[in-house]
Amino acid sequence: MTVTGWVAQRLLKLPPATVRKVAVERDLPIPADDGVTLLANHWSPEGEQKHPTALIRSPYGRGGPLGWMFGRLLAERGFHVVVVSTRGTFGSGGGEFRAMRQERADGHAVLRWLAEQPWFDGSVVLTGPSYLGYTQWVVAADAPVQVKAMVPHVTSSRLAMTFLRPGRIELETLMNWSVLTATQEQRFAGLRASFRRKKVEAAMRTLPLADGDRVALGREWPFYQDCLHHDQDDPYWKDEDFSDTVGEVKVPVSSIAGWYDIFLADQLRDYQALVAAGRPPRLTIGPWAHSDLRGMAASIWETVRWAGPLARGAKPAYRAPVRLFVMGVKQWREFDQWPPAGYTQQRWHLREGNALGPVPGGFMPPTAFTYDPSDPTPSLGGAKLEARGAGAVDNRPLERRSDVLTFTSDVLEADLEVIGEVAAEVWLRADRPSCDLFVRVCDVDRRGRSVNICDDLVKVRPDGITKVSVQLSPTAHVFRRGHRIRVLVAAGAFPRYARNLGGDEPLPTATTPHRTTVEVFHDAAHPSAVLLPTK
Incomplete structure (x- = not known):
């Protein structure tokens, strides 16, 4: 093992290397069905012993951090590793890169090529994050028998469609x-x-x-x-959306997700589709965002310790199907299912005086704010593609803005454990034909630091006083005794979400911004609330 490999093992807390030396063959040609040539790098462990293959198909190149992270680290742990550049990237043919196009056909062509290699032992595992996870799903439903396991990490069976909701x-x-x-x-x-x-x-x-x-x-x-x-409902994406085939996947699946990942909701949907089809998938959700190295380490661990034994015809060590990092108490806990059994939704109502409590408010007027697309409410933390500024952050700078409402509970007298799907019901009225509603739940500690736990944004077509339902991102979090629960309400989170300009123009071509006044109702007849799954 190299010095770099030793440092990576310590830094990422990886399983020990089992191979001292690895070799690399670069720019191997792989023929696609239409005559296009794809290029691959092959990392191989030293010695004559047979090893399973880890297959990674990526648009980000075959060398650099990707080659080191997957090629060397997995080869040092007993895998042949093949990293293939997807069509249109880093020397693979097919013209300019067109994301998600022809990935299924190319994936099967790579698997056929792999089966013909003299060093191939008949077993392959699919692994990798994000787009690299999508390239697993596209071949999973009709994968050949050589595919023994897959480890999709911070990804989705429909990838880009997860962030293209209508409007x-x-x-x-x-x-x-x-x-x-x-x-x-x-x-x-x-x-x-x-x-x-x-x-x-x-x-x-x-x-x-x-x-x-x-x-x-x-x-x-x-x-x-x-x-x-x-948008995600457009038939335009029918050949790139594999969410309808997830239930047909018979390959063992272990999904690695993050509480602050952009694909979390879709990844849980994929997991639940497997369960509904009678499959026994595994699920791990950590406290990380999309590009967090801790998630990458968890993915490599799972590839080595779970997928590796399956590829060798052995039985991995037992673990409960669902493993969750519970934030607030910083504990890993295991469950039999997602969402875990035994949690019921508890309503925490928005109340007069910016309060939050288990009882609805009285007969009080609504609280109003004005959203200006020319000075949009900024996004802060949460689910982001890049690591910079993602995840859990202090929300106090956001809460000081006049276009953000906050509703805060009394100090909690006991710990409150919240695990599962979080929702909100908000009654509002707006003076424009279109607006957005952003809802976020935060944990306020004893020092007043307000940290975001989960959130989401929906487009609204107000019709008088309108009840709006929001499905926030799922979570596992304990609000500690002495802390408070806070709910933020706004009409945007830019640039995470494109601005709603307040008019009727189509979003891609709209040019005219309109200030929008939004009234949030929280009286007995309009009991706005967040719904927290608690025990």
Whole structure:
């Protein structure tokens, strides 16, 4: 094992290496069905012993951190490792990269090629995060018998569609990933990224949104335009959406998710689809966001300690099906299912005087605020693609704004354990035909620090006083005795979500911002509340 490998083992707390030396074959050609050539790197452990293969298909290249993280670290732990550049990236043919296109056909072509290699022992595991996890799902339903396990990490069987709900676009994720994939093969791409940040920020403020890629890149980028003009319900995505086939997957699946990951809700939906089909999947959810190295370490652990034995015909060590990191008490706990049994929804009502409590308010007037798309409510922490600023942060700077309402409970006299699906019901009225509703639950500690736990945003078409339901991101959190629960209510979270301009224009082409006054009702007839799954 190299010094770098030893440092990685200590830093990521990985299982010990079992192989001292590995070799690398670079730029191996793999023929796709249509004659396009894909390129792969092969990392192989020393010695004559047969080893299973870990297959990773990625749009981010085969060397650098990816090759080191998967190639060397997994090879040192007893795998052949094949890292394949997806079509249109890093030397693989097929023209310009078109995200999610032809991944299924190319995936099966790679698996057929793999089966013909003289060093292949007949067993392969699929692993990797994000897009690399999506490339697992696309072949999973009709995977050949050689595929013994898969470890999808912070990902989804429909990938981009998770942030393309009708009327709502997760702009920061869309823009940053579009710019990343459009520029990653440029010379000194990593250095240029820091200089490009201001241009990206300007692009996210551009109206109409359809011009954003031109501002950021100087040209149109197909993926950005596809996502702007086709929401998740559009038949346009029928060949890229594999969520309907999850129940057909017979390959053992162990999903690694994060409480602050952009794909969490979809990943849990995939898990529940497997359970509903009678499969026995495993689920791990940690306290991390999308790009957190702790999640990567958990994924490598699971590949080595769970998928590895399955690939070798052995039985992995027993663990309960669901393993959750419970925030607030910082404990890993195991459960038989998701959501865990024994938790019931407890209503915490928004009340007059910015209070939050278990009893609805009296006959009090609504609380109003004004949202201005020209000075939008900023996003702070939460689920983000990049690691910078993601996850749990202090929300007090956000709470001081006039366009953010806060409702805070009394000091808790005992710990309150919340594990499962979190929801909100908010009664509101707005003076524009369209607005957004952002709801966030925070934990306020004894010093007054307010940390975000879960949230979500929905588009609203107000019709008088309107009841709006919001499905917040799931969580596992203990509000400690002496802490308080706080609920934030706003009409935006920019640039995480594209601004709602308050008009009737289509989101991609809208250009005219309108100030919107929103009234939040919290009286006996309109009992706005968050619903927390508690014991």
